[in-house]
Amino acid sequence: MVAEAGFIGVDIGGTNLRGALVLPHTGIVSRFRHKTAVGEGQAAFLGRLYGALEQVMDEAVGQGMAVQGIGLGIPGLIGADGLIHSSVNLSPLEGINLASLVQQRFGLPTAAGNDANLTALGEARAGAGNGMRSLAVITVGTGLGSGLILDGRLWVGVGGFAAELGHLTVVPDGLPCPCGNQGCLEQYVSAAALSRYGGGRSPEELAQAALAGDRSAANAFADLGYWLGTGLAGLLNILNLEGVIIGGGVAESFELFEPMLLETINRRSFSQINRGVVIRKALLGDDAGLVGAALYAADRRCEG
Numbered sequence: 001m002v003a004e005a006g007f008i009g010v011d012i013g014g015t016n017l018r019g020a021l022v023l024p025h026t027g028i029v030s031r032f033r034h035k036t037a038v039g040e041g042q043a044a045f046l047g048r049l050y051g052a053l054e055q056v057m058d059e060a061v062g063q064g065m066a067v068q069g070i071g072l073g074i075p076g077l078i079g080a081d082g083l084i085h086s087s088v089n090l091s092p093l094e095g096i097n098l099a100s101l102v103q104q105r106f107g108l109p110t111a112a113g114n115d116a117n118l119t120a121l122g123e124a125r126a127g128a129g130n131g132m133r134s135l136a137v138i139t140v141g142t143g144l145g146s147g148l149i150l151d152g153r154l155w156v157g158v159g160g161f162a163a164e165l166g167h168l169t170v171v172p173d174g175l176p177c178p179c180g181n182q183g184c185l186e187q188y189v190s191a192a193a194l195s196r197y198g199g200g201r202s203p204e205e206l207a208q209a210a211l212a213g214d215r216s217a218a219n220a221f222a223d224l225g226y227w228l229g230t231g232l233a234g235l236l237n238i239l240n241l242e243g244v245i246i247g248g249g250v251a252e253s254f255e256l257f258e259p260m261l262l263e264t265i266n267r268r269s270f271s272q273i274n275r276g277v278v279i280r281k282a283l284l285g286d287d288a289g290l291v292g293a294a295l296y297a298a299d300r301r302c303e304g
Helices: 042-062 086-095 098-106 116-124 191-197 203-211 215-239 250-269 287-303
Strands: 002-014 018-025 025-036 064-075 085-088 112-114 135-140 144-150 153-155 242-249 278-281
Touching: 002 042, 002 116, 002 287, 018 042, 018 064, 018 287, 025 042, 025 287, 042 064, 042 098, 064 098, 064 287, 085 086, 086 203, 098 112, 112 116, 112 287, 116 135, 116 144, 116 153, 116 203, 116 242, 116 250, 116 287, 135 215, 135 250, 191 203, 191 215, 191 250, 203 250, 215 242, 215 250, 242 250, 250 278
Parallel strands: 002 064, 064 112, 135 242, 242 278
Antiparallel strands: 002 018, 018 025, 135 144, 144 153
16 A cells, blocks of 8 residues: 655744644644744754654654655745745744755755745645635735745745735835835734734734724724735736735734725726736635645655
8 A cells, every 4th residue: 555645844933833744635634833942042943843843754654644845934035945044033043954954854855935935825725815826825914924826836036035025115214124124014014013003902902892893993904904905006016916815813804904905906006907806815824834835845846
C-alpha cells in the first residue's frame, strides 16, 4: 500500500508558532501550536520549531502517511530564496535563511514566503477565492497584509517582496509607519486604526456598540472602510481583478465596514472594472496560512 503524501504548512507569527500536516484530498490531519517566544533567541526558537516538526512527522509515519515537503509563512520581507530580510515581529530571525536551515535538518524540500502571500494562496485555492484566477487577499488585523494571485499563480515579484499594499502611501504627510515611511495604508486600516477611530475602544467593543446602534462606533467602521476602499480602488484600476477576499480579525465585522468599502471602490475606480468584481469575506480563518504554506511547498517541489 502506497503511503498518502502530504505537506507541512507552518505559520510563524509574532506570538504563536502554528503548523499542520495537509493532505491533498483530506485537508488538515495533524496540528501543533506553541508560543513563538523568539525573544529567547534563535537557538531556542529553532529547537521549538524542529521539535514540533518532528512530532508531526512521527504522527504522519504512525498513520501511514509520508511528508514530502515543508512550507513556512513568515511575516516581513522574505526573499525568493527564503532569506528573512526584515521582520518587525521576529527581528531576532532577521538575516537567516530559515527555509535552508529546516531543509538541512530534515532533508525535505522547504520553501518560505511572506505569511500574507501564503494566506492568499490558501484562500484562493481552498477558500473564498476558489474558482477565481486573479484576485487579491487582504488580511486586516494587527497590520494590513495582502497577497496577489494572478492568472492562477501566486505573484511575489522579482525578489519575492511583492504585494505590500499596506505600505502604499495614501497620505503623503500622514501618520508615521514603522517601515520608515509616512501615511502608509496600514496606518489607516488595521485593528489599531479602528480603535483610534473609535476613541480607544477595542474592535470587539466597537462591533458590539455599532450593532447596538452606537453612531460613533458605526462611523469608526465607516472610516476604516473608506481607507481600505481607497487603497483597493487603486489596486483594481491597475490589475482589473476578478475578486478581493478580506480576512483577519477585523474582518469578523466585515458587514459593518462593507457599505463604505463598496461605496468608495465604486467612486474611485472605473465602472468597467468594479462592476463585476467579487468582494467577499474570507472562509478559512487562521487555517488559510497553514493551507497556503503547504500548497506553496507543493508548488515549489513541482517546480523544482
